[in-house]
Amino acid sequence: MKSIVVCGSKKYKEDIKRFCNKLRKFGVFVFEPNIQQPVSEDSFFHSDHITKAVFKGFTLEHFDWIRKADVCFIFNKDNYVGTSVTLEMGYASALSKPIFALNAETGDPCRDSLIDKEVKTFNELLSFLQ
Numbered sequence: 001m002k003s004i005v006v007c008g009s010k011k012y013k014e015d016i017k018r019f020c021n022k023l024r025k026f027g028v029f030v031f032e033p034n035i036q037q038p039v040s041e042d043s044f045f046h047s048d049h050i051t052k053a054v055f056k057g058f059t060l061e062h063f064d065w066i067r068k069a070d071v072c073f074i075f076n077k078d079n080y081v082g083t084s085v086t087l088e089m090g091y092a093s094a095l096s097k098p099i100f101a102l103n104a105e106t107g108d109p110c111r112d113s114l115i116d117k118e119v120k121t122f123n124e125l126l127s128f129l130q
Contacts, residue, residue, distance in 0.1 A: 002129045005031040005065045007088040008075030016075050022122065028129055031065035034058060059087065066092050071129065074101035074115065081106040089114045100125065 004023065008016045010033075020032040062084075066072055072092035074085060081089070086108075092099050093114045104118035119125045 001027050001029070002070035003029040003031065003068070004071045004073050004129060005062070005069035005092075006033060006073050006075055007062070007066075007085045007092075008033060008077070009080055009082050009085065011080070012075060012077050015077060019075060019122075023125075023129075026126055028126075031062075031069050033062060059084070062088055063091050066097060067095060069097070072097045072099045073119070073125070074099060074106075076101050076103050076106055079103045079105050079107055081108075081111060086111055100128065 006016060006020055016033060020030045023030050066088060072088070074081065074089065076085070089099060089111060098116045099114055100117045100119045101115045102119065104112060104115055106112055106115075117128070119128065
């Protein structure tokens with residue numbers, strides 16, 4: 001069974017949590033986005049330097065998971081992809097990782113071109129991971 005990193009917006013954190021848990025039940029090793037207790041973009045941590053380091057850490061942590069995973073999956077419910085997921089897609093593409101997504105369209109043709117395969121059903125995704 002292959003490993004997967006899931007990329008998605010915190011606005012769908014509950015859906016993503018259920019999706020990741022379901023994958024785990026089928027024996028998939030899942031790198032899940034750290035969005036269950038989201039940090040607001042306007043958060044401040046002691047100083048500008050520390051604040052920047054915290055947010056950079058979130059980004060680099062997810063990049064590390066993308067590097068380690070076999071497959072990158074874009075959880076783009078309602079075709080939504082935000083800034084962080086756009087960065088993650090670019091990084092996955094630069095590493096030649098296959099990029100699967102719920103929807104082939106994200107609202108931007110350059111981003112859409114990075115998606116290798118639209119995967120509409122859970123069972124279809126499982127078949128690619130086996």
